[in-house]
Amino acid sequence: MKGNLFMRKAKVVFLGIILGSVSLSAIAQQVPTAAPGSMPGIQSQNVLDLPKAAQDQISLDQLQPQNNAPVWREVNSTVEHYSSIKTPEAGVLIQQGGHEWQLLRNGVVTVFGGWLLALAFCAAGALYFVKGTIPINEGPSGRSMLRFTRLERASHWAMAYSFVILAISGIIIMWGRYFVLPVIGGSLYGPLTFLLKNVHNIVGPFFTISVIVFFVLYVRDNIPTGADLKWLLSGGKGSSHRFNGGEKLWFWFGVTALGVVVSVSGWALNSSIPGVEYFTREQMQMANLVHGIASSLFMAMAVGHIYIGSIGMEGAYEGMKTGSVDENWGKEHHDLWYNDVKAGGDHRGSRS
Numbered sequence: 001m002k003g004n005l006f007m008r009k010a011k012v013v014f015l016g017i018i019l020g021s022v023s024l025s026a027i028a029q030q031v032p033t034a035a036p037g038s039m040p041g042i043q044s045q046n047v048l049d050l051p052k053a054a055q056d057q058i059s060l061d062q063l064q065p066q067n068n069a070p071v072w073r074e075v076n077s078t079v080e081h082y083s084s085i086k087t088p089e090a091g092v093l094i095q096q097g098g099h100e101w102q103l104l105r106n107g108v109v110t111v112f113g114g115w116l117l118a119l120a121f122c123a124a125g126a127l128y129f130v131k132g133t134i135p136i137n138e139g140p141s142g143r144s145m146l147r148f149t150r151l152e153r154a155s156h157w158a159m160a161y162s163f164v165i166l167a168i169s170g171i172i173i174m175w176g177r178y179f180v181l182p183v184i185g186g187s188l189y190g191p192l193t194f195l196l197k198n199v200h201n202i203v204g205p206f207f208t209i210s211v212i213v214f215f216v217l218y219v220r221d222n223i224p225t226g227a228d229l230k231w232l233l234s235g236g237k238g239s240s241h242r243f244n245g246g247e248k249l250w251f252w253f254g255v256t257a258l259g260v261v262v263s264v265s266g267w268a269l270n271s272s273i274p275g276v277e278y279f280t281r282e283q284m285q286m287a288n289l290v291h292g293i294a295s296s297l298f299m300a301m302a303v304g305h306i307y308i309g310s311i312g313m314e315g316a317y318e319g320m321k322t323g324s325v326d327e328n329w330g331k332e333h334h335d336l337w338y339n340d341v342k343a344g345g346d347h348r349g350s351r352s
Contacts, residue, residue: 070301087276101285109289113296114175120303127312134313136328143340144324146347147242152303153323155217159210159255165203167299169196174292201270208263221348222251227336242349250305258298265291284302 072094075081080091084332089095103201150157172180173193183187221242228245243251267273269288279287309316316331330338338350 004251029189044178052058053347077215088318089280092281093119095281097282101289104289105285109296110174111290113292116296116300117171117303120300123310124303124307128307133311136326138328139331140315140326141326141328145327146323147319147325147330147332147339148323149347150323152217153320155210155213156320159207159214161201162207162210164300166200166207167295167302168183169200169203170295171197171299174202204263204266204270205272207259208267211263213260218251222248224248224252241340242334243335250301254298254301254305258301261294262298 021317047057063342076094076096078096078167080089081093083090173196176189176193184192202326223240224245227239227241228248231245232249236244238245265287267283268276269284269291271279309320313333315326319325319329325337328342335351341347343351
């Protein structure tokens with residue numbers, strides 16, 4: 001009896017195993033097959049399925065050992081490859097535009113910008129050699145008249161000093177390898193450019209602020225008028241108000257337009273523009289080119305402004321140094337402004 005009972009139980013267990021196996025097989029046929037060792041939700045790939053560049057490299061190794069041109073050709077493409085660092089351009093090892101930027105920066109910008117700056121200095125020197133300092137025709141009268149307030153002079157000198165620091169450091173950074181490096185050697189030139197780069201980056205924001213303050217203080221007296229066009233067409237011999245056509249051209253194109261372009265591109269190169277977390281390499285290269293071109297134009301125009309305001313014209317420097325100019329100087333160079341002041345106007349020539 002016990003033996004028959006045991007045999008019946010064994011048959012039931014065996015039949016259950018068979019039915020369970022059949023059920024599992026049917027379920028397995030309905031579920032997609034996953035690669036061995038793969039995790040759910042992760043796409044698997046055979047490591048032996050090589051990309052075309054790798055296949056080309058293997059084929060080339062058979063004919064030309066150690067020639068890895070196909071690999072580097074793929075690396076230097078516009079395709080962004082895999083990187084575990086999830087930041088913009090992390091999958092780009094070599095950026096194609098870098099070579100074009102280098103050619104433009106070290107070729108067009110550096111060469112033509114350098115020649116432009118050199119010509120500006122040479123032109124100022126030649127003008128001084130031929131004409132010397134432009135004198136006051138009637139000579140100093142001994143009587144002075146207020147031209148600039150302390151605040152106006154402070155904003156001018158703040159912009160001037162920061163500009164000179166940026167200009168000197170920028171010239172050495174861009175062109176120093178041609179005239180500084182051969183003199184002091186690489187052991188000193190490297191630390192010098194590193195120091196000047198940091199000084200340049202620190203002074204830059206102060207220059208931007210000074211340009212904004214300068215603009216606010218001087219813009220109302222730099223609105224172009226018909227007298228400015230006549231002054232320009234006459235070669236600087238026409239009548240003018242507080243500022244003549246040449247000074248207004250410097251104010252709008254030099255200080256304002258180029259000042260803004262240089263400032264914005266400089267802030268971009270420092271990655272310090274509020275609200276912008278990342279600049280691509282292409283954007284940084286473009287900012288570098290714009291900064292170099294605008295800075296070269298700015299410095300070339302500043303050479304003319306500094307020349308006229310210092311050794312080029314008698315009595316001009318005293319106005320920005322002390323705030324006052326000689327009456328004969330004012331009558332000769334800014335006759336309309338002189339008449340307004342003498343008629344009861346303030347230092348701007350404005351009559352209340």
